Each structure stands twice: as structure tokens, then as C-alpha cells.
Amino acid sequence: MSMLTQPQVGRALVAILEHPSATANQYVYVSSYTVTASEMVTVLEKATGSKWNARKIDPKQTLSEANEKLEWKGVG
Numbered sequence: 001m002s003m004l005t006q007p008q009v010g011r012a013l014v015a016i017l018e019h020p021s022a023t024a025n026q027y028v029y030v031s032s033y034t035v036t037a038s039e040m041v042t043v044l045e046k047a048t049g050s051k052w053n054a055r056k057i058d059p060k061q062t063l064s065e066a067n068e069k070l071e072w073k074g075v076g
Helices: 006-018 037-048 059-069
Strands: none
Touching: none
């Protein structure tokens, strides 16, 4: 996950405003640092003082199952 700090948001905004022709109608990506889901769970466990029940999943299988549920079989 890409994360950013408030100061980084400010610097990015200034840079965008200083370069209007380069940033007009363009996606602008801003990131201060990147963390993994595992790192995020560790931080949350420390912050809350409790163990989080995190598990690894197969993203392809999860997406496939979600798409099947969205097919609206038998409707219409």
C-alpha cells in the first residue's frame, strides 16, 4: 500500500501548481513510502494492544468467487 504524509501532500500540490502544462489532465502519483499488508497488521496490533486474525488468501480464487456471486444467476 502506498502511504503519504501531510507534508508530502503539500509538496505535491505545490509541484502540480508550479507545472500546470506538465500536469494538466494527467494522473499524478504521490507516495511517501510503501508498506505491506503484513506490516500494517503489525502496526495495528501494536496500536490496539490486541492480536489481529489475519490470514493469507489466494487473490485469483477470491476474485473468481466474487465474480460468480455478481453474475446474478437466475435473475431476469
